[in-house]
Amino acid sequence: MKRYVVVALAVLCAACANQQAKFAPPEQMRKVAIIAIREPQQVIVANRSLGNIFNPIANMSEPGETKRNSEDYVRLMNQSRKSLATALAQSLKDGLATRYEIVSIEQRPKLNSDGKTLDYSVIKTDADAILHVFYGGTGYMVFREQTTYLPLFALGATLIDTRTHEPLYTKQFLVQPGSAWGDPREVLESDRRYSYPSAEDLLASFEESYKGLVETQQAIAQRIVADLTGNAGK
DSSP, X not given: OOOOOHHHHHHHHHHTSSOOSOOOOOTTOOEEEEEOOOOOSOEEEXXXXXXXXXXXXXXXXXXXXXXXXXXXXHHHHHXXXXXXXXXXXXXXXXXXXXXXXXXXXXXXXXXXXXXXXXXXXXXXXXXXXXXXXXXXXXXXXXXXTOOSEEEXXXXXXXXXXXXXXXXXXXXXXXXXXXXXXXXXXXXXXXXXXXXXXSHHHHHHTHHHHHHHHHHHHHHHHHHHHHHHXXXXXX
């Protein structure tokens, strides 16, 4: 699985620090440009809870069983040419196209000199807004009191006004077993249809477990689409 510069992920996380509870689509917003989504920096198969799953840099050199199992899962993904980002992009395009004209762009924002924020003014598009979606931690994990591997997912989204270059919408989504009281992210429950008693069972059921990841991100994509089309809570 291709890895990208981690600092960009950290910057994007900072952009999502202030969750917006409700988004009202501006009347003039008719065309949305979606920045090409990059594959997760790392797919994790972990037998312990992680700290900040929006910053997996600490796990890139994880020793022992977690590192070995994660590498084996990524190897299976590469061998079968799986692409989570492609599936996610299609889900977002299909959903948002019910309200907006959608275009895909390869341009990306640049890192500002403060090393903490992104400059979207460098992106040239006639779209009214730019949607930037990114992965945090992704994979399967044995969570705290749990005894089986369940889907883990963190996904962030920010919508930028191309006129002002200010965020119109920012949100982080977290998928894990059970709710996270007081967590500023929007928390979804892990789908327990995709539950594995061991890493060996998980790897042996690769196609099924990968389907679990796709369906997990699909559920998040539906939340993003509902937010951005003004259908959240309906």
